[in-house]
Amino acid sequence: MPNWSTSRLTVYSPSSSVIDLFIDKARGFPQDYPPSELEKEFEKGHVLKEPPKEQALCFHALVPIPDEVLKIPYSPPPKETVKEEADYPCGFNKEHELWGVKWGARDSQLEVAERLGHGHSVTYSFMTPWGPPVSFLENVSRDWPNTILYLSWWEEDRNRGRIIVNDEEAFHWHEHFDEAMEDGQSEDDYSERVQTWMMEPFETHGGWIRRMVK
Numbered sequence: 001m002p003n004w005s006t007s008r009l010t011v012y013s014p015s016s017s018v019i020d021l022f023i024d025k026a027r028g029f030p031q032d033y034p035p036s037e038l039e040k041e042f043e044k045g046h047v048l049k050e051p052p053k054e055q056a057l058c059f060h061a062l063v064p065i066p067d068e069v070l071k072i073p074y075s076p077p078p079k080e081t082v083k084e085e086a087d088y089p090c091g092f093n094k095e096h097e098l099w100g101v102k103w104g105a106r107d108s109q110l111e112v113a114e115r116l117g118h119g120h121s122v123t124y125s126f127m128t129p130w131g132p133p134v135s136f137l138e139n140v141s142r143d144w145p146n147t148i149l150y151l152s153w154w155e156e157d158r159n160r161g162r163i164i165v166n167d168e169e170a171f172h173w174h175e176h177f178d179e180a181m182e183d184g185q186s187e188d189d190y191s192e193r194v195q196t197w198m199m200e201p202f203e204t205h206g207g208w209i210r211r212m213v214k
Contacts (some may be wrong), residue, residue, distance in 0.1 A: 007132055008152045009126070013121075030104055032052050033074040058108070063098050100131070100133045102130060105126035117146045136166045137163060138165060146166075149164070
């Protein structure tokens with residue numbers, strides 16, 4: 001099982017109609033692939049997987065996997081049948097190319113849509129395996145000009161960071177959070193500090209907002 005990265009994403013725009021449209025476009029059903037021969041064998045005598053459920057923040061809805069990729073099994077075939085697994089046009093490789101992570105968002109929730117002093121925003125929470133979806137943010141920002149994507153992320157191994165992206169610039173912070181585990185501090189105290197950090201409001205970076213939004 002992967003280490004999970006927990007993210008909180010705020011999408012900002014001066015226009016409320018842009019945010020309303022984003023909320024509508026972001027909702028959708030995740031990508032689905034036909035089973036491989038190995039999966040077909042496994043499914044014999046087993047309960048079939050549940051059908052995809054609609055998500056509040058669906059990576060496939062905003063940065064879709066091409067139809068031709070959805071027609072073939074998710075994973076690349078064995079090395080002996082292809083020259084380079086990394087170049088094979090399957091879902092596993094295409095998701096990493098377009099999103100920077102596999103699978104897309106897990107347990108996505110729309111937390112709040114609100115008017116800020118300088119515009120409008122919507123905030124989502126979700127999880128991704130092994131790290132934040134940097135390529136997804138960069139691709140979304142190019143499709144939604146004059147918006148800012150502000151992501152705080154935290155991993156199970158105590159890495160954390162922030163990313164601010166618009167269609168012209170991207171800024172990244174990254175650090176290890178070991179300093180939070182002080183002598184005598186419990187895991188609950190540590191988790192509370194992480195959550196406080198994750199919830200730091202978008203408005204905190206108002207100077208960056210004024211610089212990036214034209």
